[in-house]
Amino acid sequence: MSAPMAGASTPKLAAAVSNAGGLGFLAAGYLTVEAMATEVASYRGLSDAPVAINLFTPQTDRSVELGARLVEYRSTLQSVAAKHGIEPGEPTFDNDSFDGKVEWLVQNPVDAVSFTFGPIPPAAVFQLQEVGTQVGFTVTSAHEAQQAAGLGADFVVAQGCEAGGHRGTWNVSDEPNTLSAAEVTEAAMTGSGLPVVAAGGVGGPEDVQRLLSTGAVAIAVGTLFLPTKESGAPATHKEALTSGEFPGAAVTRAFSGRFARALVNDFVRDHDDRAPSAYPNVHHMTKPIRTAAAAEGDPQAMALWAGTGSASAHSLDARTTMAILTGSP
Numbered sequence: 030m031s032a033p034m035a036g037a038s039t040p041k042l043a044a045a046v047s048n049a050g051g052l053g054f055l056a057a058g059y060l061t062v063e064a065m066a067t068e069v070a071s072y073r074g075l076s077d078a079p080v081a082i083n084l085f086t087p088q089t090d091r092s093v094e095l096g097a098r099l100v101e102y103r104s105t106l107q108s109v110a111a112k113h114g115i116e117p118g119e120p121t122f123d124n125d126s127f128d129g130k131v132e133w134l135v136q137n138p139v140d141a142v143s144f145t146f147g148p149i150p151p152a153a154v155f156q157l158q159e160v161g162t163q164v165g166f167t168v169t170s171a172h173e174a175q176q177a178a179g180l181g182a183d184f185v186v187a188q189g190c191e192a193g194g195h196r197g198t199w200n201v202s203d204e205p206n207t208l209s210a211a212e213v214t215e216a217a218m219t220g221s222g223l224p225v226v227a228a229g230g231v232g233g234p235e236d237v238q239r240l241l242s243t244g245a246v247a248i249a250v251g252t253l254f255l256p257t258k259e260s261g262a263p264a265t266h267k268e269a270l271t272s273g274e275f276p277g278a279a280v281t282r283a284f285s286g287r288f289a290r291a292l293v294n295d296f297v298r299d300h301d302d303r304a305p306s307a308y309p310n311v312h313h314m315t316k317p318i319r320t321a322a323a324a325e326g327d328p329q330a331m332a333l334w335a336g337t338g339s340a341s342a343h344s345l346d347a348r349t350t351m352a353i354l355t356g357s358p
């Protein structure tokens with residue numbers, strides 16, 4: 030299946046993956062309720078396959094606790110923002126319209142909803158299940174998998190340290206662990222007894238087979254779908270992934286306040302060790318910079334999210350990528 034990727038998992042990408050025999054996940058993170066509804070409708074117009082969608086779990090508001098560090102981090106962003114003729118964003122906190130999104134999904138049921146970045150109220154799990162939706166959580170350890178089972182989850186997504194983009198570690202201030210996708214999958218199976226989707230670092234069909242052999246029920250692939258023509262990733266991000274121009278990668282809080290894996294560019298080099306663990310406050314501060322850089326085609330100030338399989342990422346279409354991954358080109 031294609032993993033949910035906020036900003037990249039367009040309905041076209043998800044539908045192309047579903048129509049090729051996989052399951053394309055939609056990503057509702059950072060979307061308004063209305064935009065999420067539009068994406069679901071677009072996907073349904075392109076595919077009769079099941080609808081699966083990912084939401085971000087609301088975080089603890091650390092704006093006051095980390096206020097001084099947020100102000101300090103914002104001042105370190107001034108020079109890169111000025112290069113693009115803008116100011117850094119404000120360090121605001123929000124819950125990504127969580128209640129509105131859950132309410133909409135209860136009124137307009139889909140087949141599966143997964144939550145990333147931690148637990149949600151058990152009542153929300155129950156409400157979604159009552160309308161026939163399978164509920165899952167992204168987990169990065171046996172402990173998180175156990176907690177997901179305790180919340181009544183139907184499945185978990187076990188995300189390894191190889192994964193591109195944000196790590197779903199439940200506690201924002203925890204260091205992300207170093208377990209591989211295979212190790213998290215095994216730990217999650219033992220910890221939860223639930224069906225496990227494995228995610229992280231897939232670079233080709235042999236990785237898919239390797240992860241399936243751990244007992245995972247499905248494999249979620251992100252980075253390999255990023256440069257496809259159906260993906261919503263900015264052109265400069267696609268180019269950075271396929272050009273080989275950025276050989277290094279880092280797991281950094283610099284872009285959002287949460288750890289995420291990205292190719293190393295000037296932004297990572299300059300800000301990696303400075304960002305406080307306040308999410309989404311840091312995301313909102315860097316967003317205008319990343320948006321301006323993407324519009325100007327400047328890869329040095331963008332978040333070039335990438336998993337360890339990124340060297341195998343090519344600008345193919347999603348159907349061809351699916352055929353390669355399933356070994357049936």
Ligand SMILES: Cc1cc2nc3c(=O)[nH]c(=O)nc-3n(C[C@H](O)[C@H](O)[C@H](O)COP(=O)(O)O)c2cc1C
Pocket residue numbers: 032033034035037056057058083144145167188191192193194195197228229230231249250251252253255334335336337338
């Ligand atoms: C650009 C990008 C955006 C992502 N956005 C989300 C997201 O919105 N929600 C989520 O649960 N995971 C997100 N992830 C993580 C993926 O769902 C998945 O765990 C990861 O891509 C798997 O590793 P891989 O990229 O090595 O295949 C994102 C990953 C990338 C690369």
